[in-house]
Amino acid sequence: xxxxxxxxxxxxxxxxxxxxxxxxxxxxxxxxxxxxxxxxxxxxxxxxxxxxxxxxxxxxxxxxxxxxxxxxxxxxxxxxxxxxxxxxxxxxxxxxxxxxxxxxxxxxxxxxxxxxxxxxxxxxxxxxxxxxxxxxxxxxxxxxxxxxxxxxxxxxxxxxxxxxxxxxxxxxxxxxxxxxxxxxxxxxxxxxxxxxxxxxxxxxxxxxxxxxxxxxxxxxxxxxxxxxxxxxxxxxxxxxxxxxxxxxxxxxxxxxxxxxxxxxxxxxx
Amino acid sequence: xxxxxxxxxxxxxxxxxxxxxxxxxxxxxxxxxxxxxxxxxxxxxxxxxxxxxxxxxxxxxxxxxxxxxxxxxxxxxxxxxxxxxxxxxxxxxxxxxxxxxxxxxxxxxxxxxxxxxxxxxxxxxxxxxxxxxxxxxxxxxxxxxxxxxxxxxxxxxxxxxxxxxxxxxxxxxxxxxxxxxxxxxxxxxxxxxxxxxxxxxxxxxxxxxxxxxxxxxxxxxxxxxxxxxxxxxxxxxxxxxxxxxxxxxxxxxxxxxxxxxxxxxxxxxxxxxx
Numbered sequence: 001x002x003x004x005x006x007x008x009x010x011x012x013x014x015x016x017x018x019x020x021x022x023x024x025x026x027x028x029x030x031x032x033x034x035x036x037x038x039x040x041x042x043x044x045x046x047x048x049x050x051x052x053x054x055x056x057x058x059x060x061x062x063x064x065x066x067x068x069x070x071x072x073x074x075x076x077x078x079x080x081x082x083x084x085x086x087x088x089x090x091x092x093x094x095x096x097x098x099x100x101x102x103x104x105x106x107x108x109x110x111x112x113x114x115x116x117x118x119x120x121x122x123x124x125x126x127x128x129x130x131x132x133x134x135x136x137x138x139x140x141x142x143x144x145x146x147x148x149x150x151x152x153x154x155x156x157x158x159x160x161x162x163x164x165x166x167x168x169x170x171x172x173x174x175x176x177x178x179x180x181x182x183x184x185x186x187x188x189x190x191x192x193x194x195x196x197x198x199x200x201x202x203x204x205x206x207x208x209x210x211x212x213x214x215x216x217x218x219x220x221x222x223x224x225x226x227x228x229x230x231x232x233x234x235x236x237x238x239x240x241x242x243x244x245x246x247x248x249x250x251x252x253x254x255x256x257x258x259x260x261x262x263x264x265x266x267x268x269x
Numbered sequence: 270x271x272x273x274x275x276x277x278x279x280x281x282x283x284x285x286x287x288x289x290x291x292x293x294x295x296x297x298x299x300x301x302x303x304x305x306x307x308x309x310x311x312x313x314x315x316x317x318x319x320x321x322x323x324x325x326x327x328x329x330x331x332x333x334x335x336x337x338x339x340x341x342x343x344x345x346x347x348x349x350x351x352x353x354x355x356x357x358x359x360x361x362x363x364x365x366x367x368x369x370x371x372x373x374x375x376x377x378x379x380x381x382x383x384x385x386x387x388x389x390x391x392x393x394x395x396x397x398x399x400x401x402x403x404x405x406x407x408x409x410x411x412x413x414x415x416x417x418x419x420x421x422x423x424x425x426x427x428x429x430x431x432x433x434x435x436x437x438x439x440x441x442x443x444x445x446x447x448x449x450x451x452x453x454x455x456x457x458x459x460x461x462x463x464x465x466x467x468x469x470x471x472x473x474x475x476x477x478x479x480x481x482x483x484x485x486x487x488x489x490x491x492x493x494x495x496x497x498x499x500x501x502x503x504x505x506x507x508x509x510x511x512x513x514x515x516x517x518x519x520x521x522x523x524x525x526x527x528x529x530x531x532x533x534x535x536x537x538x539x540x541x542x543x
Contacts (some may be wrong), residue, residue, distance in 0.1 A: 135369035
């Protein structure tokens with residue numbers, strides 16, 4: 001094969017990748033209403049609730065703990081610098097703004113990605129290997145509606161909730177630090193926090209967490225569906241799912257942050 | 270023979286015409302023609318890599334052939350709309366090789382799934398149908414178990430129970446006796462005969478197990494390297510003189526190129542010295 005052919009082949013593979021991602025996303029979007037309670041099928045909503053436990057509720061301890069630690073680290077690190085300028089109070093702003101805009105959604109997304117992207121890829125990959133996906137199709141049930149859509153909806157609901165909770169954990173860790181070092185009261189601390197963050201920041205964070213949630217399930221499902229061959233292929237797909245979703249989350253975060261600053265949303269005025 | 274084959278063509282529930290398929294340069298199916306007649310048990314034999322699984326995937330509309338047509342109950346599933354395909358699939362029950370039971374559901378729920386999703390039957394009716402199926406397949410004690418808790422034979426029977434749930438006209442079984450001990454496998458053969466004789470279901474069995482094939486089959490078809498090399502009533506098939514069929518029936522291994530002893534020794538010594 002000539003070099004040109006190899007380049008072309010690689011390009012085709014990449015374009016096919018993007019195409020598959022988009023097609024699957026569209027297919028799921030169309031099926032999403034079927035999963036909703038009341039308007040959709042009750043049974044899908046039931047499996048969505050199960051998925052909400054698997055993706056969201058069980059990730060809470062880990063996401064919360066990671067945010068607590070990171071909040072404390074952030075406060076410690078910044079305090080040692082800010083103390084030199086006599087501006088220790090600014091730790092509040094730093095922790096509050098840092099967590100609301102950036103660390104809350106990112107830490108949540110990374111912890112969910114590590115847990116759930118692999119779990120989703122493994123579950124769906126196993127269903128491919130054991131012909132369960134084929135069985136669904138042959139029975140006339142759409143695997144997109146039956147297995148994928150509940151996971152999407154569950155992630156879209158739980159990841160923003162988790163983000164709010166882990167942001168609160170991070171901000172609370174900042175309080176714990178300041179309570180010890182400056183004997184700041186809870187009341188004053190949270191008033192300062194409320195002054196530091198804007199509603200716009202919160203909206204931005206929630207929008208970001210929706211994007212992250214989509215990346216996690218989307219990559220997990222696609223890697224699972226791609227499994228060909230035996231059980232060892234499932235292992236590869238879980239690794240690929242975590243690696244790809246983690247990378248895409250950071251990339252999406254970079255893009256979102258760049259847009260946020262370019263649009264001038266960061267200024268308080 | 271010509272009379273009966275003309276009658277068969279009229280009577281065909283599934284008719285495959287000129288189906289070909291390749292993966293890259295490898296031809297997996299080569300101009301396959303096959304009819305499955307109403308009410309018969311047709312066994313599709315073939316070794317590993319003969320294209321059995323690929324043909325099955327095409328029959329179920331999970332893959333599209335490059336050329337040729339597959340007509341089931343008068344509908345060409347290679348060219349019909351998704352809703353027509355859905356209607357055709359409703360009349361077919363499939364038991365996959367590993368059972369393909371959903372691990373997160375009990376056996377009872379697995380069997381109830383197609384009824385719940387695709388019919389408007391009341392819950393009490395569904396429960397009744399499920400239990401009738403489970404009892405008919407000897408699984409009355411296993412309803413509340415989960416697939417990982419089942420033995421191999423039970424899993425296959427549960428898969429058949431699920432395939433039977435919507436009262437299909439055609440039942441397709443992929444390797445029903447693979448990995449089962451002879452007693453369980455014989456039980457499954459009896460079950461297949463029972464379903465065919467008492468409900469008149471057309472059954473297509475894909476397998477490489479000769480004994481069970483000849484026990485249950487009305488007709489036997491054999492695939493070799495993507496080609497259908499014989500389709501015949503089992504009595505005639507047993508007498509077929511095609512070298513591949515003889516090899517398959519007589520269980521003879523493929524010739525492996527042998528190395529002469531002194532040549533082997535010389536090569537071995539060279540390996541040791543370097």
